[in-house]
Amino acid sequence: MKIHSLNGYINTLFIAEYEDYLLLLDGGSPADVDLIEKFCTEELNRPVSNIKLAIVSHMHPDHSGAAPILRKKYGTRIAAYKNIDEWYSGSTGWFQHKLDCLMAQIVAVKHKTKIRKVFSKRITGPDYLMSDMEPLPFFNDWRVIYTPGHTSHDIAVFNEGEKILYCGDSIIEVRGRVYLPLPVIFRKKMKHSYRKMGELGAEQILIPHGNCIGSAGSGEIFERMEKLLEEPPNRIRRRVHYFSVWSPEIWKPTIRRLLFQ
Numbered sequence: 001m002k003i004h005s006l007n008g009y010i011n012t013l014f015i016a017e018y019e020d021y022l023l024l025l026d027g028g029s030p031a032d033v034d035l036i037e038k039f040c041t042e043e044l045n046r047p048v049s050n051i052k053l054a055i056v057s058h059m060h061p062d063h064s065g066a067a068p069i070l071r072k073k074y075g076t077r078i079a080a081y082k083n084i085d086e087w088y089s090g091s092t093g094w095f096q097h098k099l100d101c102l103m104a105q106i107v108a109v110k111h112k113t114k115i116r117k118v119f120s121k122r123i124t125g126p127d128y129l130m131s132d133m134e135p136l137p138f139f140n141d142w143r144v145i146y147t148p149g150h151t152s153h154d155i156a157v158f159n160e161g162e163k164i165l166y167c168g169d170s171i172i173e174v175r176g177r178v179y180l181p182l183p184v185i186f187r188k189k190m191k192h193s194y195r196k197m198g199e200l201g202a203e204q205i206l207i208p209h210g211n212c213i214g215s216a217g218s219g220e221i222f223e224r225m226e227k228l229l230e231e232p233p234n235r236i237r238r239r240v241h242y243f244s245v246w247s248p249e250i251w252k253p254t255i256r257r258l259l260f261q
């Protein structure tokens with residue numbers, strides 16, 4: 001197995017190359033489809049239909065936008081956590097989806113000059129609804145690690161044999177420094193997710209927003225992430241949080257608690 005990294009529209013995509021098939025980590029922006037197609041056909045000399053599976057780590061448009069397009073064009077299957085389509089459901093979910101697409105485009109504007117399509121599908125409809133610790137279909141050397149915090153349904157995937165962890169948006173890396181994702185919606189769950197990832201003993205961490213971290217001491221990185229959670233949020237974090245609370249997965253449990261407890 002060989003890992004390739006592709007510099008996508010907003011984040012880095014990873015393709016795990018196997019003899020028979022390719023695994024896409026993870027679902028990318030709609031604007032990444034051309035890049036993925038070009039990479040498969042020109043760099044790997046393989047048909048795009050070799051991408052047997054794409055994981056969608058969570059519903060944010062830069063992680064869920066390309067996979068449904070690849071499924072339609074090439075039959076790529078999608079694996080995601082089982083409650084993923086609750087995130088943007090209903091009218092408030094619809095509103096949150098538009099806000100998140102807009103925020104993703106603002107990130108793109110900050111980094112690039114040429115603006116491309118970022119508006120993704122609101123509902124993914126995964127072919128495989130995954131649970132914690134379950135092996136990935138077709139690629140059972142990888143298993144799903146349920147890592148909520150940034151959203152209610154984040155997953156990371158871990159290759160035990162190679163000690164490689166794809167961590168989704170749990171870690172943001174800029175010039176060698178690690179940061180929390182924007183936003184952290186569920187702080188307690190995020191803390192638990194960091195502890196869980198730290199215990200995996202990963203030697204390489206693939207980070208979609210940042211560079212790969214090659215480290216035998218990944219436990220220390222996750223300890224650092226846990227410490228960051230204790231710091232008071234700065235102005236940007238607070239602002240992004242206000243714009244990120246419309247998913248029914250956030251407000252429904254609060255209403256339930258208020259009514260029934």
Ligand SMILES: [Zn+2]
Nearest residue numbers: 058060150169
């Ligand atoms: Zn995200």
